[in-house]
Amino acid sequence: MSPRTEEQFEEIRKSRKYQILEAALEVFAQEGYHKASISKIATQAGISKGLMYNYFSSKEELLKAVVEHGIEGIQDSFNDIDDDLDTPEELMIFIRGGINVIRQESHFYKLYFVVLFQADVYEIVKEKYQEMVGSMIEDVACYFKLKGHPYPLEKAMVLGSLLDGIGMNYLMAPEMYNLDIIEKIIFDIFK
């Protein structure tokens, strides 16, 4: 067997890292930052505690990486929509996108809330989050301004908050929230 090339090592590292990030996302979301233990995350990722520290220098760094990783996922989900937001139809698509994130990225969404309300944890990832949220709100505010709404920014905030609230409650009791109907109601409100 010839020794592995540098590229192969790089490949291994990348896939390991992904493995760890996925495991960490799940555990953080399930248990919260402080309750989640490195040990459990390592087990979930199928590696040893020691190896974790080869990839992430501390629990905090791991969380930061998980959040970055998750934001990328969210942004991918929104990417097709984000571009333009001019017509009501596009707003509907945006809203539907938001609700789909709730449906599909529930792990990350949960982490989002878990992290948001853990002051010391939030500090760690504040910047990344605000960047993500800010740009979305801005886009939507643009739309409402275009439509002549007197308080476009606040209206956008209301929409954003509504989606957050739906997501939050849906995560708590998915069986009670019929997202299809709720989507219709939201359409009806913001059309």
Added chain:
Amino acid sequence: MSPRTEEQFEEIRKSRKYQILEAALEVFAQEGYHKASISKIATQAGISKGLMYNYFSSKEELLKAVVEHGIEGIQDSFNDIDDDLDTPEELMIFIRGGINVIRQESHFYKLYFVVLFQADVYEIVKEKYQEMVGSMIEDVACYFKLKGHPYPLEKAMVLGSLLDGIGMNYLMAPEMYNLDIIEKIIFDIFK
């Protein structure tokens, strides 16, 4: 000289208990259940760690008591409204009530979220919360049914979620949320 009377002891206990509950509410809301330490809560309350256990038998019990204490506060805020919810005016009063809670009971509101997303912690106070939230949603659903809305329950959930979302975001960045304008927008939506 002479020993304290029973009333004196009761007085001491009552005021200490209040003192601890307030401190705990603040620290739990700030730090989350797991990060908040009994030690810190005791310091915040100006007492020794040991004394905490003279009033609450465990951290869990303390949390339960804090939540109960907080719910009482909330219910006081809503007291005048709870009764009937028939006219749009009454719904407006209800919404204003919700927003006032966000404004005034921000500690409890934060605790509400902090607890909601920590599965193991939520388990501790599930019952108390569900009772509070359930009855409110029901009242609002009744209103929408009365008004002939096709999905009254879901509509009520949307309103509830919106208030939750507003509360959440307001807590994260109060300086960015103009609650007066937002109140108007919500009125406009649900009138």
Added chain:
Amino acid sequence: MSPRTEEQFEEIRKSRKYQILEAALEVFAQEGYHKASISKIATQAGISKGLMYNYFSSKEELLKAVVEHGIEGIQDSFNDIDDDLDTPEELMIFIRGGINVIRQESHFYKLYFVVLFQADVYEIVKEKYQEMVGSMIEDVACYFKLKGHPYPLEKAMVLGSLLDGIGMNYLMAPEMYNLDIIEKIIFDIFK
């Protein structure tokens, strides 16, 4: 009401002290020295923790007093017998006395073992105990010497140990030990 006389005070103190000693004996025997809490003993005695310290300056002092108190009880039980030990009949009476102590003073007997095997606790009351045990062994050894036994001291120790062992096991499972039959067997052995 005329103020209480000094004698009355003395009377109260004595009866309180007795009350505490009885409660402590029970709790110590039930829970062991380290597990037993002053709080529990006080409750059992029907007084406050603080008052305990008016009568006994520390937990250790309390234990010492309990043991002294208990030894007095045991010695009373043996008093009628101890005097002379010359005939087999008298030995029988002695043995029966020992077994009756097991039957009747089980609290103290239990404390005896509990204390005996708690090195630091034993240190506290070593002297008292050894004094009590030593004098009994001596008496019995005298008897066996009189009877011409080659190792009277050891024989006495065997009898003493047997009674201790019976007591120990009886306390662990009284329902399994038929003391009447066992008494007969012992008689048979040492007659």
Added chain:
Amino acid sequence: MSPRTEEQFEEIRKSRKYQILEAALEVFAQEGYHKASISKIATQAGISKGLMYNYFSSKEELLKAVVEHGIEGIQDSFNDIDDDLDTPEELMIFIRGGINVIRQESHFYKLYFVVLFQADVYEIVKEKYQEMVGSMIEDVACYFKLKGHPYPLEKAMVLGSLLDGIGMNYLMAPEMYNLDIIEKIIFDIFK
């Protein structure tokens, strides 16, 4: 350089575990369960407090393991005898075995008593002890039944109690108990 093999890890764990069990046996026997601190046991074993929990999940589990460990030791001491108990010679061997346990496994013997009289502690290891004691008593009762004794079970209990009592007193003051002479006396009694 290269990572440890699984066998190396196993070796480490086995020897550490033994080290801890020995230390724990000594400290538990010396101090009793409640007084013995994990801290002290760890120090005695020459390891850190934290490491203890890598091997035993709690103080209770540690005690259980220590008792099991001790019972194995005892059973080794009795191994040659256990089989049959038919002739007086075999009973003598049994008795000698019991006395040798007193002599050689004094730590465990002391633990036996320490645990026996701490109700809550006894509860932890009840099963293990009862199994050990029960089978011994049974064997001896069988012997006395064979010999036509009217109360074989009680006679066996008397022998068991005698050994317990000897053990107890020997542990309290080994210098005063000449086990060789006592052995002879016991032989003489039960022959």
Added chain:
DNA sequence: TATGAATGAGGCTTCATTCAT
């Protein structure tokens, strides 16, 4: 004399992190 609030040391346990191999 009598109470129980208050303290603080110490015990059990968890867990992020380090390190020898």
Added chain:
DNA sequence: CATGAATGAAGCCTCATTCAT
């Protein structure tokens, strides 16, 4: 690169003891 043994700080909780009233 990979493992898990090992450490130590920190957290929850208990309890003997003190003290104001």
